Amino acid sequence: MLTLNYIASFFLIVLGLYCIVVKYNLVKTVIGLSIMDYGVNLLIISIGYNGGTAPIFTEGELKAASFFVDPIPQALTLTSIVIGACVTAMSLSLVIKLKEMYGTLDTREIRRLRG
Amino acid sequence: MSHINLIHLLNPQHFPIFTIMLYFLGAFLIVLFGKNRILRNCIAFIATGLSLTLLILLVKPIMINGGVIAYWMGNRVPAGGYAIGIALEVDALGLFFGLLVATAVFVSCLYSFSYMSEDDNEPQYYTLFLMLAGGVMGLVFSGDLFNMFIMVEILTFAAVALTAFRNRVTGALEAAFKYLVVGCIGSTCILAGTILLYHQAHTLNLAQLGTIIAGNLDKNTIIAFALLFIGFCTKAFIVPFHPLAADAHGAAPAPVSVLISGVLTKSGIYGIIRLAYFLFQLMNLGAVQFWLVFLGSVSMFVCVTMALAQHDFKRLLAFHSISQIGYVLAAVGLSTALGASAGLYHAMNHTLFKGLLFLTAGAVLHETGTTDLGKLGGLSKKMPWTTVLFLIGAASISGIPPFNGFASKWLIYQATYEKAVETGNIGFAFVTIVALVTSTLTLASFVKVTQSVFFGQLPKECEKAKEVSFGMRFAMSILALLCILTGLLPNLVQKYLTQPAAATLFNVNKYINAMLGTGLPESGAAEFKPIGVWNPVNWLMLLMIALLAICIVAIASKYDAVRENKTEKVAAKYSLFYGGEETEFSQVGGGDLFWGFKHNWRHYFSFMHDLHSGIVNDYSLWAVVALALAMVYALIVL
Numbered sequence: 001m002l003t004l005n006y007i008a009s010f011f012l013i014v015l016g017l018y019c020i021v022v023k024y025n026l027v028k029t030v031i032g033l034s035i036m037d038y039g040v041n042l043l044i045i046s047i048g049y050n051g052g053t054a055p056i057f058t059e060g061e062l063k064a065a066s067f068f069v070d071p072i073p074q075a076l077t078l079t080s081i082v083i084g085a086c087v088t089a090m091s092l093s094l095v096i097k098l099k100e101m102y103g104t105l106d107t108r109e110i111r112r113l114r115g
Numbered sequence: 116m117s118h119i120n121l122i123h124l125l126n127p128q129h130f131p132i133f134t135i136m137l138y139f140l141g142a143f144l145i146v147l148f149g150k151n152r153i154l155r156n157c158i159a160f161i162a163t164g165l166s167l168t169l170l171i172l173l174v175k176p177i178m179i180n181g182g183v184i185a186y187w188m189g190n191r192v193p194a195g196g197y198a199i200g201i202a203l204e205v206d207a208l209g210l211f212f213g214l215l216v217a218t219a220v221f222v223s224c225l226y227s228f229s230y231m232s233e234d235d236n237e238p239q240y241y242t243l244f245l246m247l248a249g250g251v252m253g254l255v256f257s258g259d260l261f262n263m264f265i266m267v268e269i270l271t272f273a274a275v276a277l278t279a280f281r282n283r284v285t286g287a288l289e290a291a292f293k294y295l296v297v298g299c300i301g302s303t304c305i306l307a308g309t310i311l312l313y314h315q316a317h318t319l320n321l322a323q324l325g326t327i328i329a330g331n332l333d334k335n336t337i338i339a340f341a342l343l344f345i346g347f348c349t350k351a352f353i354v355p356f357h358p359l360a361a362d363a364h365g366a367a368p369a370p371v372s373v374l375i376s377g378v379l380t381k382s383g384i385y386g387i388i389r390l391a392y393f394l395f396q397l398m399n400l401g402a403v404q405f406w407l408v409f410l411g412s413v414s415m416f417v418c419v420t421m422a423l424a425q426h427d428f429k430r431l432l433a434f435h436s437i438s439q440i441g442y443v444l445a446a447v448g449l450s451t452a453l454g455a456s457a458g459l460y461h462a463m464n465h466t467l468f469k470g471l472l473f474l475t476a477g478a479v480l481h482e483t484g485t486t487d488l489g490k491l492g493g494l495s496k497k498m499p500w501t502t503v504l505f506l507i508g509a510a511s512i513s514g515i516p517p518f519n520g521f522a523s524k525w526l527i528y529q530a531t532y533e534k535a536v537e538t539g540n541i542g543f544a545f546v547t548i549v550a551l552v553t554s555t556l557t558l559a560s561f562v563k564v565t566q567s568v569f570f571g572q573l574p575k576e577c578e579k580a581k582e583v584s585f586g587m588r589f590a591m592s593i594l595a596l597l598c599i600l601t602g603l604l605p606n607l608v609q610k611y612l613t614q615p616a617a618a619t620l621f622n623v624n625k626y627i628n629a630m631l632g633t634g635l636p637e638s639g640a641a642e643f644k645p646i647g648v649w650n651p652v653n654w655l656m657l658l659m660i661a662l663l664a665i666c667i668v669a670i671a672s673k674y675d676a677v678r679e680n681k682t683e684k685v686a687a688k689y690s691l692f693y694g695g696e697e698t699e700f701s702q703v704g705g706g707d708l709f710w711g712f713k714h715n716w717r718h719y720f721s722f723m724h725d726l727h728s729g730i731v732n733d734y735s736l737w738a739v740v741a742l743a744l745a746m747v748y749a750l751i752v753l
Contacts, residue, residue, distance in 0.1 A: 033296065073310070083265075
């Protein structure tokens with residue numbers, strides 16, 4: 001089952017990169033960034049998963065025989081999701097401003113800085 | 116009780132976390148109280164000034180006494196040899212970069228007080244400014260790989276927002292968007308690399324990762340190395356990522372350019388050093404050395420030729436900035452004590468002279484409203500201070516003795532040549548040649564800028580220009596003074612700053628021991644043996660004599676001119692070149708100075724111009740290709 005997770009996460013990362021490289025629409029570029037982020041999140045969660053229970057324990061409840069998933073990757077994923085949301089928000093606000101200024105969403109026309 | 120706690124806070128052990136917190140706290144307070152101009156400036160000044168002071172206080176225990184500060188947040192010390200808490204660790208290398216960051220931030224903050232005073236949204240500017248500073252400071256002091264990623268994200272966001280800050284300037288939004296897209300690809304690479312390492316080692320602590328991964332590589336960790344490496348390359352704007360730097364610098368306000376060039380690129384270089392020397396300990400492999408030196412040399416050369424073809428003052432400076440970062444990377448990649456010391460020396464100088472140059476460009480923009488080289492000219496009559504300061508910066512970056520660029524470049528030439536002699540590999544001598552040629556081209560391009568901005572005739576549009584305010588001149592003078600001092604006292608700089616920092620690269624176990632208390636054997640003191648010695652005093656004497664000669668000639672010719680003017684009146688001064696009649700405006704454009712060279716290389720220049728198409732998809736494609744190449748190369752050679 002986990003193999004499928006890894007395949008899916010790398011598929012998402014590559015799909016996101018493909019979207020960024022090939023699509024000329026600014027909004028699609030932002031979507032590509034998000035998809036890439038989701039791929040990495042899936043990768044992190046999969047790496048922490050070992051078939052155990054949720055890692056929620058109060059004091060004294062934790063025993064040597066307790067079998068739970070690694071909590072660190074979950075914490076990392078939460079952080080990464082927050083950052084992903086920030087990326088999306090910030091890039092979309094830039095897209096709005098770019099549309100106002102250039103009157104287009106086509107990346108091939110937004111190239112005043114070159115050479 | 117509280118009395119005792121307060122005294123306890125003055126322990127240098129706590130200084131690193133204070134430094135980071137001061138920036139973030141300052142950013143937070145400015146959001147709350149930033150409406151008032153005086154209060155806002157006070158908060159920013161105290162945050163940046165106090166951080167710098169704290170770091171200077173750390174020089175003695177860390178640089179001179181050779182200590183390492185390992186600080187566990189919440190006092191969660193390692194249990195059973197396993198790092199369970201989040202750590203800050205400051206060794207000489209971290210402190211060295213921290214000092215650079217704090218200095219650049221402090222000076223550009225001083226400059227901002229008058230430079231940004233006419234912008235609206237000033238509170239937001241200082242908030243982002245301090246967040247960027249805090250992010251970089253957190254990155255260089257962090258002892259935890261995931262925290263490094265968080266800090267990278269914070270500084271990327273702050274840098275993107277600051278790039279788009281003057282969003283009515285042509286290209287500001289565009290530059291910010293491109294930077295955001297490619298920067299996020301880089302950050303995602305860092306995150307993916309981090310998590311692949313976590314998968315293998317089940318820890319995020321740098322020291323512990325170092326003990327587990329080094330010498331114990333498998334395919335996962337090799338791919339993680341490539342991912343992290345490319346991630347930090349995007350932060351340092353090493354070659355396939357250099358167009359982003361050029362765009363961002365051109366659009367951002369000048370003090371932000373100082374931060375992006377002097378501070379942000381250093382965070383990338385710092386990341387690469389930590390990665391290659393500490394985490395993976397791969398620098399004794401010829402293939403990795405070749406990788407770094409090759410990338411550095413390519414950055415040097417490509418960016419300097421790109422700079423030659425530019426028509427915009429700040430964009431030109433941006434390409435030079437990456438070109439100088441290439442020197443740093445190439446020198447650090449040599450993996451010799453001399454090379455590392457020279458690279459770090461150059462990194463320091465880069466922060467100083469590049470900061471100075473960007474600030475002078477900002478002064479020109481502030482007074483004339485343009486940075487287009489074709490529209491400027493003759494500003495030395497209107498802005499003499501700025502001109503002198505610019506000339507100091509230009510001489511430093513071009514490696515003219517006795518300024519600091521010469522000291523570090525001289526060491527880099529020696530280090531690369533020595534490496535060629537040691538290994539018998541002619542390629543390293545070739546790097547010396549590339550470095551020399553690059554330095555020459557840098558000088559050529561600065562001659563062009565000097566001619567087209569400060570000398571020549573004053574266009575009508577620039578006649579209103581006057582000298583900038585005292586605050587801006589003061590900030591620029593600090594950097595100029597530091598440029599001269601670090602050039603005149605290379606021995607002191609090496610002894611107290613760069614050599615302790617470079618020595619940590621070859622004594623990784625000290626870092627690990629300080630963090631985990633494992634007691635690994637530490638290597639002895641690194642040996643720094645430069646081939647030739649140079650004494651800046653001789654050069655200073657030469658410079659004095661040359662200056663004296665110029666003064667004498669100038670005074671003598673002026674005396675002649677005065678005498679002639681009495682008889683032939685004003686028209687005489689035109690007779691020499693124009694046969695008597697008063698001419699129209701006849702500025703010699705900067706672009707015309709090297710037309711022969713450019714004409715011979717026109718295919719190269721037009722090829723490069725077409726390559727840097729300005730389309731964000733192309734730059735993303737470069738990033739993906741670089742990532743793929745890095746992975747393939749790493750899998751083959753490691």
